[in-house]
Amino acid sequence: MDTMRERFASVTSRLLDEDPRLAVVLADIGVDGFAAAARRHPDRVVNVGIREQLLIGVGGGLALTGLRPIMHTFASFLVERPFEQVKLDFGHQGVGGVLVSAGASYDWPSGGFTHMAPGDVALLDTLDDWTVHVPGHPDEAEALLRHAAAAGDDRVYVRLSVQTNSAPRAVDGARFSRLREGRRGVVVAVGPLLDNVLAATEGMDVTVLYATTVRPFDGAALRAATGLADAADVVLVEPYLAGTSTRFANDALADRPHRVLGLGVGRRELRRYGQLDEHLAAHGLDPRGLRERIAGFLTSAARA
Structure with a gap:
């Protein structure tokens, strides 16, 4: 099976053939995946080199001309390093585009903390009108990328990861789905x-x-799901900074007695490289760690 990032390159290359409004901006990362597309569309596949602020600035400039830019690099270099440009060149200018990241929170541990971005979604939460997609499988990534490319002038962030679920689920770019x-x-x-x-x-x-x-x-969807339960106890399990979405869950249930537990990546930096699975376990996001914390949270509610 291909990775989400490989699917991004192949799908976006096809979209460039289909939609003359699309453009891709790269910062040396992912260039090989767009080599053929760059030969076909040299004016709409731009590599700015290792200049992440320029990556976003060029994307914003293309958006001002009426194009829909898709910008790609590691999450830490796409959201965190050029955050001022994201805020001004898109939000302040009132134009849209698509940010597509790689690396997620700790996909490449040997790259060190410079290549980790557990705070990316929380950082985008400080800005207005950003749609954020977090696919769990390459098929879902393809569906959400197509949705983002066709989303008018909206501002969209697609967060890709090497972590993947065993099977894809149907996604519509909007709603949560109920599995159990x-x-x-x-x-x-x-x-x-x-x-x-x-x-x-x-x-x-x-x-x-x-x-x-x-x-x-x-x-x-959260309100409807809590309506089925005996108590409005909610656990959010997110692959980025723990608690990133707790305020949104609290807002959704503001008129109901409820409790929310936010599980995700901890704030403490893990300074040993290790492997991805070791980082998952260290943050309690492996099945064993999740079961202990979810069961403990629900049991404490039953005893209260």
Whole structure:
């Protein structure tokens, strides 16, 4: 099976053939995947070199001309390093484009902390009107990329990862999907953490929602799911900074007594390179760690 990033290159190359409004801007990362597309569309595949602020600036300039730019590099270089340009060249200018990242929170541990971005979604939450997609499988990535490319002048972030679930789910670029129903609470699994959540909650009497589009946050689906449960206890399991979406869940349930537990990447930097699975376990995002924390949270509610 190809990776999400490989699917991004092949799908976007085809989209460039189909839609003359699309353009791709790169910063040396991912150039090989667009070599053929660059030969066919030299005016719409631009490599600015290792200049991430320029990557976003060129994308914003292309958007001002009426094109729909798709900008790609590691998440830490796409959202964090050029954040001022994202804020001004897109938000302030009122134009749209698509940011497509690689690396996620810790996909390449040997790259060190410079190539990790657990805070990317939280950072974009400080800006207005960004749609955020977090696919959990290359097929989902393709569907969401096509959705983002065709999304008019919207501002969209597509967060790709080498982590992937064993099978794709149907995605529509908007709503959470309900995979299990239960009475003791609701667990929201985001993107590539779905398989771990399903394994962790096996045998538990909980509802499991699957989220691949996290902004806008599907508060209606969460409200409907908590309506099935005996208590409005919610666990959010996100592949980025823990607690990133807790305020959105709290807002959705503001008129109901409820509790929310946000699980995700911890704030403490793990300074040993290790392997991806070791980082998952260290942050408690492997099935064993998730089961302990989810069960503990729900048990504490039963004892209260």
